[in-house]
Amino acid sequence: MSDTTKINKREFFKRAGLATAGAVGATTLAMPHVRAQAPIRWRLQTYAGPALAEHVVANAIEWFNTAANGEMEIELYTADQLVPHGELFRAVQQGTIDAAQSDDDSAAAPVDVKVFGAYFPLASRYSLDVPALWHWRGLKEIWEEAYAEIPGVTWLSTGAWDPCNFGTTKPINSLADLRGLRVYTFPTAGQFLSRYGVIPVSLPYEDVEPALQTGELDGICWCGITELHTVGWANVLKYYLTNPLSGAWAGSYFVNSDKWNALPPHLQQLYRMMIDSSHYYRQHWYWAGEASYRINGNLELTTIPAAEWKQVETDAVAFWDEIAAQSERSARVVEIIKQYNADMEKAGAPYRY
Template structure:
């Protein structure tokens, strides 16, 4: 065996020393982390809850299984509407939820999910990324010691299931309606009685008649929840959720403890999950709607008089909230400025294209 020359021995020694130093450094910068993720949405909903599974998959793949999310359904650790509190208190590290569930804590959070007569899914994403939405929302959430990442969108939702048909705004008087967020406050101005119930409690309430109507998301989820078996009139559109954004809310202290690479991977994984959820809904809603109609559910569109009355009531509500809540006014004004700028282009191009294609869909 030939003995290495002195300069080669020195080089080999340097490589060996470097490798001894590098291995612990790599291990230190890529620690094994397991976070609990509680969701506000039932496990049976394979698009909303399934987004948690996809997000966990993306994180695991990008970190060689070193950064793991463990998704839990509502009630397994905390109730569905307790997700934000659980993250704030570090009961869990993160949660998938809709920020409009927490308007009782801070009305401005509703803008982060999407307001009645607000933005559609694409414009909500655009406002979040480029119109100030992310900055404004996270400055508000800092008071709760959490940070939010956009991690999904439902697209335009359906208007829900009703036990009786609607002819005019007068039919909303006394209507007991399961609806979340500021949409419930808008309808309350028109005489409805909004109820915020977890998904699992809605069916028996509709069946017993303690609810007259209920909305959830759209056909893909509504079919699974079975509301059409006890309330056969299915209305469109869900004007209170033209593009409802879901969020991953993360405890601010736990996020700060992550290596920078993990924080970057988490942000990118949430963006990928955001795209996945909307794509999944666009693929699964049409066949689900066909199956529901074949089962006897009757499709309806809200009368124009109800749409106009609801828009008027929404604008009144926003003026009231803006007058007494500076954070809501800031978020609302930002969203409205973005909408004012975006809608003329949308009307000219995107909307005209979609209308033409829908009108001529049988020709090819």
């Protein structure tokens, strides 16, 4: 090695240090910059108590939190846990909570279409009627229009839950047996049922079972037979009326508008996919459960004869007309429901029998 190429130990380590620093610099530049930050956290309150929430929303939130991969986390709260259910919509609007899962009616949404949430009497026969009405008959666009007028809350989706039937401590075999029954139910359903002498009762969700045990309530018209068994109400009831007040509960997902708009698009899309997964799970869970619990459940089945129940169906259409008179938008919804049911009749089995 010539003198011009010789380097001493000091020079060697100096050059080695520069090379190492260059390598580190190159590696740093080649790697994407990752900013360490805490995940976005939301609080969502559902209409459902703890046992039911496991099936109607908790599983979907678990899927979302996993898929969000640390970028976002949703904390679930059950019925009345953070705010009373009747104040749920306002709580989302004010930002007290970030999101809610409920029907429009019992959450006291300040829109004219809220009466069609939950169980609008005899508007549907099966659970698939709800998504068909919203996605293919124009209700989705009407809901978007209605909630666009309300500041602070964004409506995202409506899907189907279980049918609405009476679960009671006394047998119901005729319309006359409804008279005087104190029943836990939804606001609009109670308004309709009162014409048969039913006395609607409003209670916190967790007070329903004790009220049935003490005789303060004679029954509920809140859900189908799957929910009666899942939440334990079937243990303090004796009878289940097979005539449905409605084929499916129409429930929605709401979010605080500011919190929603602040989410990056990929998390918004993930949230919408979570909602759709939740809707799909309930379709098959309820459909299987309604049949299974009629066969294997704790309750004795009773039925009002079809000829007598026909009066309820006729009264329901008259009730629809009363609601239609409340606003132009409500009239549009009623017209869609009427046309849809007429079409289902024309289509025949299995759509209508």
